Amino acid sequence: MPPIRSEYTQKLAKQEGKILLALSDLQEGRIQSVRAAAKLYDIPRSTLQKRADGRLSRVDTPPNGRKLTQLEEDSLVEWIFSIDKRGAAPRKDTIREMANILLAARGSHPPPTVGVKWVDNLINRRPDLRIRASIRYDYQRALNEDPKLLREWFLTVQRVIDENGIQPEDIYNFDETGFAMGLISKQKVVTRAEMYGNGRRLLQPGNREWVTAIEAIGADGYSLPPCVIFKAKVAIAGWFEKLPKDWRIEVSTNGWTSDEIGLRWLQKLFIPSTNSRVRGRFRLLILNGHGSHLTPQFDRICTENDIIPLCMPAHASHLLQPLDVGCFAVVKKAYGRFISDLARQGYNHIDKIDFLEDYQRARLEAFQKLSTIQNSFAATGLVPIDAERVLSKLNISLRTPTPPNSRPSSRSSQFTPKTPRTVTQLFKQASLLKDLLGQRSQSPPSPIKTVVDQMIKGGYLALHSAALLSQENANLRAANEKKRQKRQRSTRQIPCEEGLSVKEAIQLVEQLNQPVEGDGVGSHEQGELPNQVIQPRPRAPPRCSGCGQIGHKINRCINL
Numbered sequence: 001m002p003p004i005r006s007e008y009t010q011k012l013a014k015q016e017g018k019i020l021l022a023l024s025d026l027q028e029g030r031i032q033s034v035r036a037a038a039k040l041y042d043i044p045r046s047t048l049q050k051r052a053d054g055r056l057s058r059v060d061t062p063p064n065g066r067k068l069t070q071l072e073e074d075s076l077v078e079w080i081f082s083i084d085k086r087g088a089a090p091r092k093d094t095i096r097e098m099a100n101i102l103l104a105a106r107g108s109h110p111p112p113t114v115g116v117k118w119v120d121n122l123i124n125r126r127p128d129l130r131i132r133a134s135i136r137y138d139y140q141r142a143l144n145e146d147p148k149l150l151r152e153w154f155l156t157v158q159r160v161i162d163e164n165g166i167q168p169e170d171i172y173n174f175d176e177t178g179f180a181m182g183l184i185s186k187q188k189v190v191t192r193a194e195m196y197g198n199g200r201r202l203l204q205p206g207n208r209e210w211v212t213a214i215e216a217i218g219a220d221g222y223s224l225p226p227c228v229i230f231k232a233k234v235a236i237a238g239w240f241e242k243l244p245k246d247w248r249i250e251v252s253t254n255g256w257t258s259d260e261i262g263l264r265w266l267q268k269l270f271i272p273s274t275n276s277r278v279r280g281r282f283r284l285l286i287l288n289g290h291g292s293h294l295t296p297q298f299d300r301i302c303t304e305n306d307i308i309p310l311c312m313p314a315h316a317s318h319l320l321q322p323l324d325v326g327c328f329a330v331v332k333k334a335y336g337r338f339i340s341d342l343a344r345q346g347y348n349h350i351d352k353i354d355f356l357e358d359y360q361r362a363r364l365e366a367f368q369k370l371s372t373i374q375n376s377f378a379a380t381g382l383v384p385i386d387a388e389r390v391l392s393k394l395n396i397s398l399r400t401p402t403p404p405n406s407r408p409s410s411r412s413s414q415f416t417p418k419t420p421r422t423v424t425q426l427f428k429q430a431s432l433l434k435d436l437l438g439q440r441s442q443s444p445p446s447p448i449k450t451v452v453d454q455m456i457k458g459g460y461l462a463l464h465s466a467a468l469l470s471q472e473n474a475n476l477r478a479a480n481e482k483k484r485q486k487r488q489r490s491t492r493q494i495p496c497e498e499g500l501s502v503k504e505a506i507q508l509v510e511q512l513n514q515p516v517e518g519d520g521v522g523s524h525e526q527g528e529l530p531n532q533v534i535q536p537r538p539r540a541p542p543r544c545s546g547c548g549q550i551g552h553k554i555n556r557c558i559n560l
Contacts, residue, residue, distance in 0.1 A: 015043060016057055018041040018042070018043050019041075019043055019047070019048060019051055019057070021041060022037040022038065022040070022041045022043065022048055023048075023051060023052060025037055026052060034048055034049050034052060067099070067103060067112060067114050067118065068099060068102060068103070068114075071457060071460045071461065071464065072102045072103075072460075072464055073122070074461070075102070075460075075461050075464030075465060075468070076095070076098060076099060076102060076464070076468070077126060077128070077129065078461075078465075079098065079465070079468045080095065080129065089132075092119040092120075092131075095119050095122070096114055096116075096118060096119050097471070098468055098471065099114045099118065099119075100113045100114060101467050101468065101470075101471050102464055102467055102468070104467075105464070105467040147391050147394065149313055149316075150313070150316070150319070150320075150387065150390055150391060151387055151391075153312065153313055153316075153320065154381060154385060154387040154390075156310070157286075157310065157382065157385065158385050160284065160308060160310060161284065161385075164280075164281070164282045164284075164308060165280055165281065165282070166280060166282050166283070166284045166308070167279040167280045168219050168220065168383045168384075169218065169219065169220045169277070169279045170218075170277075170278060170279055170280055170282065170283045170284060171218065171219040171283075171284045171286070171377070171382065171383055172216055172217065172218050172219070172224075172270075172274065172283060172284065172285050172286065173216065173217055173285075173286045173287070173321060173322045173323055173377075173382075174214065174215065174216035174217075174224075174265075174270065174285065174286075174287055174323070175214075175215065175287065175288060175317070175321060175323045175324070175328075176212050176213065176214050176215075176257050177212070177213055177215065177323075177328045177331070177332070178210055178211065178212050178213075178255075178256075179210070179211045179212075179213065179332070179335065179355070179359070180208040180209070180210060180211075181208065181209050181210075181211055181339075181350045181351075181352070181354075181355045209231055209255065210231060210254065210255035210256070211228065211229065211230060211231070211255055211352075211355055212228075212229040212255055212256055212257055213226050213227070213228050213229070213359065214226060214227040214228075214229070214257065214261075214262075214265050215323060215327070215328075215367075216270060217322060217323060217327065217367070217373045217376070218274075218277070218373070219373075219374070219377045219382065219383040220370075220374070221369075221370025221371070221372075221373045221374045222277065222370075222373070223363075223367035223373060224269065224270065224273045224274070225244065225246035225247050225248065225269060225273065226247060226248070226359075226363065227247075227248040227249070227250060227261075227265050227269055228247070228248070228249050228250070228356065228359070229249075229250045229251070229252055229255060229256065229257055229261060230249065230250070230251050230252075230255060230352055231251070231252065231253070231254055231255035232251040232252075232352075233251065233253075234251065235249060235251055236352070238353060239352055239353065239356060242357070243356060243360070244360075246273070248265070248268065248269050250264070259295050259297075259298075262293060262295075262298060263295070263297055263298055263301070266298060266301055266302070267301060270285075271301075271305055271307075281306055282306050282307070282308055283305075283306065283307045283308070284307075284308050284310060285302065285307050285308065285309045285310065286310050286312065286321070286322075286382070287309055287310070287311060287312070288311065288312055288314075288317050288321065289311050289312070289314055293309065293311070294311070319380065319390050319393065320380050320381075320382075320390065321380065322373070322376035322377045322379070322380050322382065323376070325376050325379050325380050326366075326372060326373070326375060326376030326379060327366045327367065327372065327373065327376055328366075330365055330366035330372070331359075331362050331363060331365070331366045331367075332362075334361070334362035334365045334366070335358055335359055335362040338358040338361060338362060339358060342354065342358075429454065429458065544557050544559075546559070546560045547559040547560065
């Protein structure tokens with residue numbers, strides 16, 4: 001026997017179908033009275049009469065415990081979508097606060113509030129909402145993900161290729177990437193079942209000395225030998241053992257690249273490695289805007305060797321640089337895995353020789369397959385040129401595009417009632433309403449009623465949006481006031497050789513701000529402040545506890 005609830009649900013569905021058929025017959029005039037329609041379709045006359053008067057069905061009626069109306073809920077969801085597109089998706093407590101603001105806008109005292117689980121219930125009944133883990137996203141990166149800027153980049157690349165007849169095999173990309181020698185990578189591990197928590201700590205070697213590697217790849221899948229930069233003053237002969245002969249090692253004071261190192265890489269590694277592979281006359285070298293890539297000497301050597309350096313837009317290498325998109329992440333993940341294996345074997349310190357050995361193995365996973373490098377150039381839209389490969393990845397919008405204007409030839413004939421969501425749309429709806437009211441003698445009443453209902457709904461949406469924006473503006477004003485007060489704080493430097501308490505610091509600042517006696521502000525020409533300030537009181541000389549004289553202590557007293 002099926003459950004009673006299932007039978008009741010089926011009965012309601014059948015009755016709802018009969019009610020809809022009866023309402024259709026009444027509206028189209030096939031049946032003249034509610035009583036006759038109720039008798040024909042075997043449904044209660046009172047139920048059909050209430051539905052004909054505008055009451056919603058039981059399925060469409062919101063529960064009695066629903067705090068927000070459907071319009072208020074829709075307004076809140078639109079606000080969530082709006083700030084999500086700006087890269088500032090709200091937390092659950094922020095959504096709860098905004099829901100309470102909508103309830104307070106009704107004017108009741110005291111205003112109702114939503115419960116702790118209200119946001120969870122909202123997400124469960126709205127399939128267009130979902131909880132996700134937030135990811136840190138740099139504002140400058142989002143700012144440079146403007147489709148207009150990216151399209152200009154691809155137009156520039158296409159223009160350089162066409163003007164110089166550059167072949168796809170002559171397109172290269174190079175960049176630096178950094179490693180902390182003893183840092184392992186995040187990975188999934190298997191632990192015992194009774195472990196608490198979601199994470200498992202893994203031991204890693206203590207050495208975090210910074211190492212930089214310069215890598216370069218070609219669009220045909222060719223990878224150049226790397227250049228490794230160590231933090232050192234001199235090179236050690238043991239570093240070069242068991243390494244490929246075409247590798248290059250540099251040293252610097254901090255393990256980073258420099259103008260001189262970048263210049264030597266160009267002269268002694270890139271040019272000799274690619275001279276024999278040139279298909280046309282020019283080579284295109286795509287790089288970022290690092291200072292070592294923009295020196296006059298670097299540009300001069302490129303010009304002398306028919307190399308065209310082309311800088312990507314700032315903060316956009318995660319989208320436009322093949323090394324960042326397809327290679328560096330693989331290398332770092334593999335290297336971190338190898339370091340983790342060494343830690344399990346008892347290594348507690350990773351030196352430069354260990355780094356060279358494991359980095360050599362990690363490079364094979366990223367640069368050994370030609371398809372990996374070729375797919376990296378394709379994913380960045382460079383070979384072949386395809387801007388949509390990059391533009392389709394954008395999901396943060398910092399600018400709202402202006403919708404295109406549309407002017408239908410016949411406003412009344414092509415008009416479809418829609419809910420106005422902006423002032424312009426509301427103005428258009430009002431104009432159309434006036435036109436329809438002027439033609440009411442020739443038009444049936446149903447279009448007018450539809451437009452009026454939609455305008456009322458638009459008014460509700462406007463009021464709800466105003467309430468949400470008011471709270472958002474209040475938060476912004478509070479943040480600006482906090483920044484203003486922070487800027488007004490003193491930045492004066494005070495001596496702190498032995499540390500200071502807050503009280504001591506306040507007293508010292510007051511002393512430094514006081515003018516010297518007899519040298520006030522009025523005694524200076526043109527109101528200049530005195531240059532001399534009161535210094536802290538010097539420590540009193542010691543007093544002997546034996547003889548009572550000042551100038552020595554008892555352990556050095558000659559009178560005893």
